[in-house]
Amino acid sequence: DAKTTQPPSMDCAEGRAANLPCNHSTISGNEYVYWYRQIHSQGPQYIIHGLKNNETNEMASLIITEDRKSSTLILPHATLRDTAVYYCIVRVVNFGNEKLTFGTGTRLTIIP
């Protein structure tokens, strides 16, 4: 799996957009970018994933640069419940039996 680099912590004001960056300069052509988050004492929650194109779902948007060496997760209107550790992962997924490995992630704190 390609290595990712994320800032260790970020703050965002409630109601504003939270933009979480991730660098993955060694990503391979067949590796996806996944984002998960983990709220204290709960299981990791899948947010979004993408290969080349930008993606949007009900939780967030994922912007992947054209060279795929970095990406940004956008939470459009952050709430206090978005306070969590956010993990960016890049990996090949062929048949779904590949284990998941989390790095240290970004601790996002939403400020009232």
Add this chain to the structure above:
Amino acid sequence: DVKVTQSSRYLVKRTGEKVFLECVQDMDHENMFWYRQDPGLGLRLIYFSYDVKMKEKGDIPEGYSVSREKKERFSLILESASTNQTSMYLCASTLQQGGEPQHFGDGTRLSIL
């Protein structure tokens, strides 16, 4: 929405007991996983299963076994619990298809006294 349900959020057991952790998913996923998560060690894969009655060892299978009698249910068994198995246990599932993400349950925080 995918739903992965773990039978207990918190569990306290004694050393030497046989412990069962249950996991059920409702999305007809072929693959299911058991991880443990410890501070500073991240996620570590214990076992996974890609089909009914099929299992594969992960990185740390010692002291554990698993059972998958039905597609939707994957059980983790601590044969004789020890204090070093105190941890957060996480079950996940996914489709057997390229690119699909793993979905996790809420976790079981197990304490062995």
